[in-house]
Amino acid sequence: MLLCAACAPEDTPGAQAHQQGKLYIVTTTSILRNAVANLVGDRAVVTSLMGAGVDPHLYKAALGDLQTLREADVIIYNGLHLEGKMGEVLDKLARQKVVWAAAEGLPEERLRKSPQFQDSHDPHIWFDVALWGQLVEHVSQKLQQQDPRNAAQYQANTKQYRARLDSLHLWTKAQIASIPERQRILITAHDAFGYFGRAYNIKVQGLQGISTVSEFGLQDVSSLVNFIVDQKVKAVFVESSVSQKAIEAVMEGCRQKGHEIQLGGTLYSDALGEPNGPAGTYEGMVKANVSKIVKALK
Numbered sequence: 669m670l671l672c673a674a675c676a677p678e679d680t681p682g683a684q685a686h687q688q689g690k691l692y693i694v695t696t697t698s699i700l701r702n703a704v705a706n707l708v709g710d711r712a713v714v715t716s717l718m719g720a721g722v723d724p725h726l727y728k729a730a731l732g733d734l735q736t737l738r739e740a741d742v743i744i745y746n747g748l749h750l751e752g753k754m755g756e757v758l759d760k761l762a763r764q765k766v767v768w769a770a771a772e773g774l775p776e777e778r779l780r781k782s783p784q785f786q787d788s789h790d791p792h793i794w795f796d797v798a799l800w801g802q803l804v805e806h807v808s809q810k811l812q813q814q815d816p817r818n819a820a821q822y823q824a825n826t827k828q829y830r831a832r833l834d835s836l837h838l839w840t841k842a843q844i845a846s847i848p849e850r851q852r853i854l855i856t857a858h859d860a861f862g863y864f865g866r867a868y869n870i871k872v873q874g875l876q877g878i879s880t881v882s883e884f885g886l887q888d889v890s891s892l893v894n895f896i897v898d899q900k901v902k903a904v905f906v907e908s909s910v911s912q913k914a915i916e917a918v919m920e921g922c923r924q925k926g927h928e929i930q931l932g933g934t935l936y937s938d939a940l941g942e943p944n945g946p947a948g949t950y951e952g953m954v955k956a957n958v959s960k961i962v963k964a965l966k
Contacts, residue, residue, distance in 0.1 A: 680735070680736075680739060681713055681715055681736075681739075682713075682736065682739025682740065683739065684713070685712070685713035688713075690711065690712050690713050691708070691711075691712040691713070691741045691742060691811075691814070691815050691818075692712070692713050692715075692739060692740055692741050692742075693708070693712055693713065693714045693715075693740065693741065693742045693743075693744065693811075694714075694715055694716070694717065694736055694737055694739075694740035694742070694743050694744070695714065695715075695716045695717070695743075695744045695745070696716065696717050696718060696724060696727075696744070696745040696746060696750075696751050696754065697716060697717075697718050697722075697724050697745075697746060697750075697751075697938070697939065698716050698718055698719060698720065698722075698939050698940040699746075699794050699938075699939065699940055699950055699953070700716065700744055700745070700746060700770060701714055701715065701716035702940060702949050702950045703800070703803075703804050703807065703829075703950060704744060704807065704811075706804075706825060706829040707804065707807065707808050707811060707822055707825050707826050707829065708811065708818070708822060708825065709821065709825050711815070711818040711821055711822070712811075712815065712818070715736065717729070717733050717736065717737075718939060719939070720908070720939055720940060720941055720942045720943070720945075720948075721908045721909050721939055721941075722909060722938075722939050723909040723910065723938055723939070724746070724750050724751050724909075724938050724939070725750065725751075725752055725753075725938070726753065727751060727753060727754065728753045728754070729754055729757050734757070737757070737761055737765075740765065741765075741766065741814075742765075742766045742767075742768070742811070742814060743758070743761060743765060743766065743767045743768070744767075744768050744770055744807065745758055745767070745768070745769055745770065746769070746770055746771055746791055746793075747769030747770060747771035747772055747791065748769075748771045748779070748788070748789050748790070748791035748793070749788060749791060750791035750792075750938075766814060768807070768810055770803050770806070770807050771791065771793055771803065772806075773802070773803060773805075773806025773807065773809075773810075774793065774799065774802060774803055774806070776789075778799055778802070779793070780862050780863060780866065783859070790859075790862050790863065792860045792861070792862065792863055792937070792938070793863055794863075794950065795860070795861055795862070795863040795864035795867070796863040796864065796866065796867035797833055797836050797837035797840055797867070797954060798833075798834075798837045798867065799863060799867070800833065800950070801830050801833040801834065801837070804826065804829060804830065804833065805826065805830065808822055808823070808825075808826040832951065833951075836951055836954055836955075837867075839955075839958075840867075840868055840954060840958050841867075841868055843958050843959075843962050844868040844869065844870050844958065844961070844962070845868075845869070846962060846966065847870070847961075847962060847965050847966050848966070851902060851965050851966065852869070852870040852871060852965065853870070853871045853872075853873065853899055853901050853965070854870050854871065854872045854873070854905070854961060854965075855873050855874075855892070855896060855901055855903075855904040855905065855915075855918070856872070856873075856874050856875075856904070856905050856906075856907060856915075856935060856937070857874065857875055857876060857905075857906060857907045857910040857911075857912075857914050857915050857937075858874045858875065858876035858907065858910055858937070859872070859874035859876065860874065860907070860937040860938060861874070861935075861937070870961075873892065873895060875888055875889065875892055875914045875915070875918060876888075876910075876914065889914075889917050889918055889921055890921065892918055892921075893918055893921035893922055893925065896918070896922055896927065896929060897922060897925050897927045900927075901929065902929070902930060902932075902964065902965055903929065903930040903931065903932035903964035903965060904918060904919060904929055904930075904931065904932060905931070905932045905933060905934070905935045905960070905961070905964070906931065906933075906934050906935070907934065907935050907936070907937040907938070908934050908935070908936050908937065908939060908941065909936075909937055909938045909939045910937065910938075915931075919931065930964065932960055932961065932963075932964030932965070933960040933963075933964065934960075935957045935960060935961070936953045936956060936957055940952075940953050941953060941956070
């Protein structure tokens with residue numbers, strides 16, 4: 669049985685937001701939380717269920733999360749099956765609360781088809797900064813409808829944030845273009861960077877599929893090793909929200925074939941970094957990832 673927001677304990681973020689007359693917005697991922705926080709500024713309170721380094725593909729709602737969700741005025745999730753294990757919870761909440769899938773606002777032709785699941789799309793839309801900007805615009809419009817009293821401020825905040833994202837998109841494009849085309853190959857633990865590859869003209873190869881739920885076998889490792897050796901790839905990358913074991917197996921396979929491969933660093937794929945760190949915001953995450961990729965592959 670879901671509890672109403674008014675029944676919630678008085679010392680929770682949701683209760684405090686309501687005491688101040690503010691909208692209480694709960695997002696699933698830290699990446700979404702940062703986007704929404706930029707849109708609402710101080711006119712609403714935003715929190716996320718998942719923190720730094722959390723894999724949304726595997727995430728299950730804990731008891732404390734259910735209380736947080738019950739208090740929310742608006743719940744925003746990514747969609748496209750990113751939060752695969754939370755589907756049932758979100759469906760139940762949608763019968764009683766305002767629940768949005770942020771990705772629903774994107775035109776289907778801009779979405780990558782999943783190479784793994786028929787009739788599905790790749791959920792990692794934030795890796796194309798221009799596409800993420802479109803999503804941000806859609807979320808802002810929905811928030812303005814939900815909270816018309818603050819609509820003008822949300823609109824102004826969105827305009828400023830979109831301008832920063834436009835600049836970030838152009839910067840990313842220029843940075844990746846500085847890598848010689850022959851060396852523009854990004855190897856990661858799972859297939860999260862497809863939108864990045866499409867938007868910034870870099871070949872992307874992951875060991876696992878678009879969801880970390882999928883298993884990988886010796887054949888997958890062997891195929892990726894052969895590809896790396898054949899293409900003379902300089903470096904591979906681990907991800908902050910995925911175990912390093914898979915990439916370590918690939919690196920060992922490369923060494924056994926006489927190809928010395930470097931570890932290019934840890935990329936932020938499905939979650940932001942620590943809140944006060946350089947990758948604690950979406951913009952910081954993109955810059956941190958791009959800088960590591962360019963340094964390792966150039």
